[in-house]
Amino acid sequence: MTGTMDCATARLALLEEQRGRLDGETSSALAAHLHECDACARDDAAERLLTEQLERQLPQRAAPLALKRRLAAQWPTPVAVAARRWPSRRWLAAAAVLALVVLGTWGWWSMRGRPETLAAEAVNDHLRVLARVERLDVPSGNMHVVRPWLTGRLDFAPVVPFVGDADFPLRGGAIEHFLDRRAAIAVYERRLHVITLLVARPDGLPWPAPGRPLTTRVRGFNVRLWQANDLGYALVSDLDATELGQLAARLGG
Amino acid sequence: MVSWAQKGGGGLGQDALAYADTLYNFARYLSGNSTDAEDLVQETYARALRSAEQFEPGTNLKAWLFRILRNAWLSLVRRRRSDPTVGGLDTVTPEVEPEPTWFCDDVELDRLRKVVAADIERALMALSEDARTVILLDLEGLTEGDVAAILGCAVGTVKSRLSRARLALRRLLRDYTP
Numbered sequence: 001m002t003g004t005m006d007c008a009t010a011r012l013a014l015l016e017e018q019r020g021r022l023d024g025e026t027s028s029a030l031a032a033h034l035h036e037c038d039a040c041a042r043d044d045a046a047e048r049l050l051t052e053q054l055e056r057q058l059p060q061r062a063a064p065l066a067l068k069r070r071l072a073a074q075w076p077t078p079v080a081v082a083a084r085r086w087p088s089r090r091w092l093a094a095a096a097v098l099a100l101v102v103l104g105t106w107g108w109w110s111m112r113g114r115p116e117t118l119a120a121e122a123v124n125d126h127l128r129v130l131a132r133v134e135r136l137d138v139p140s141g142n143m144h145v146v147r148p149w150l151t152g153r154l155d156f157a158p159v160v161p162f163v164g165d166a167d168f169p170l171r172g173g174a175i176e177h178f179l180d181r182r183a184a185i186a187v188y189e190r191r192l193h194v195i196t197l198l199v200a201r202p203d204g205l206p207w208p209a210p211g212r213p214l215t216t217r218v219r220g221f222n223v224r225l226w227q228a229n230d231l232g233y234a235l236v237s238d239l240d241a242t243e244l245g246q247l248a249a250r251l252g253g
Numbered sequence: 254m255v256s257w258a259q260k261g262g263g264g265l266g267q268d269a270l271a272y273a274d275t276l277y278n279f280a281r282y283l284s285g286n287s288t289d290a291e292d293l294v295q296e297t298y299a300r301a302l303r304s305a306e307q308f309e310p311g312t313n314l315k316a317w318l319f320r321i322l323r324n325a326w327l328s329l330v331r332r333r334r335s336d337p338t339v340g341g342l343d344t345v346t347p348e349v350e351p352e353p354t355w356f357c358d359d360v361e362l363d364r365l366r367k368v369v370a371a372d373i374e375r376a377l378m379a380l381s382e383d384a385r386t387v388i389l390l391d392l393e394g395l396t397e398g399d400v401a402a403i404l405g406c407a408v409g410t411v412k413s414r415l416s417r418a419r420l421a422l423r424r425l426l427r428d429y430t431p
Binding site: 011012015021039042043045046047049050053054055057058059060061062063064067068070071072074127130131190191192193217219220238239240 | 268270271273274275276277278281287290291294295298299302311312313314315357358361362365366368369370372373374377388391392393394396412413415416419422423426
């Protein structure tokens with residue numbers, strides 16, 4: 001045993017430290033122990049190396065397209081439910097469509113005033129990114145390649161203060177629609193997790209006030225919204241909130 | 254709050270479908286073959302649809318789906334073990350017990366740096382199903398609480414099981430000749 005933490009406790013804490021889940025006091029005690037204990041420091045190096053190799057090398061197999069089609073067909077969609085409930089007369093269908101358009105427009109206008117709407121739309125964008133993550137518009141880990149490409153296709157210059165690092169490597173960029181406007185997308189990774197950063201013009205939308213970021217959870221995804229550089233930012237992932245916060249801090253949010 | 258079932262499965266169903274790849278990958282490593290993996294994923298979504306009312310909005314959908322898949326896998330294993338016409342699944346690989354003392358040295362670090370995808374996959378598949386499962390779930394970024402819920406055990410058990418499993422994996426990788 002060295003310091004205030006014994007080797008057995010330190011070994012169990014190594015992974016939690018890797019995941020950023022240790023509180024400050026325990027993290028400091030572990031760091032002190034690793035500084036003094038060569039055996040545990042080596043074990044820490046091996047554990048980090050193992051995680052890195054698992055994340056980089058372990059083959060990831062995607063579900064076959066045929067399976068995805070079967071699954072999609074298995075789910076009742078809202079449209080299908082509606083079709084079963086309404087008679088098939090044309091005038092009734094037309095009236096229903098008209099009502100949906102009117103109600104949908106009214107609902108959209110009333111909902112767009114709430115930050116929750118932004119978070120929900122950011123999750124939708126994230127899902128679209130996930131669906132084409134292997135086919136991003138700019139599949140590059142170099143922000144100096146991604147940003148100029150994005151700038152040339154938007155009516156604003158996206159400011160992305162973080163170019164990626166070993167913890168959160170940049171995977172690429174893309175353009176997505178965000179409500180009524182186009183948005184720049186930067187995609188980062190953390191282990192096997194995909195993280196979507198969305199940057200859009202904030203005018204007319206209820207982004208949190210500058211310096212007052214909002215963290216929320218939508219449909220199982222963690223979402224962080226903030227406003228800076230006269231732009232609106234949304235960060236979305238299934239990554240846990242602590243690690244997402246670490247990336248947000250690098251991005252100035 | 255509107256439940257999945259009240260939405261007719263449509264809203265959250267689309268969210269659930271976003272996990273098809275990651276569920277399939279997990280099923281592939283559990284079963285070791287693509288046929289069973291496809292069946293498991295299909296069964297998972299079928300069970301999820303049937304149990305939609307049990308899902309609590311705001312909780313971790315991914316963890317919920319993984320728990321269903323894991324249960325579907327256990328059901329499959331039980332069925333096959335009780336079927337005398339089937340030779341059994343390759344799920345009873347003996348646990349590779351790590352040595353009681355740690356053995357990390359320059360050799361291990363050097364081997365770890367040089368492993369390739371096939372080494373890691375082979376070593377992972379050589380672990381017991383429990384060890385493989387806990388490593389994969391951790392790799393998916395699920396919290397220890399989520400993993401505990403999926404496996405039906407205490408958080409402390411997850412921590413010690415994960416620690417042992419990773420040590421066993423390191424031992425296997427160390428023994429591979431580069």
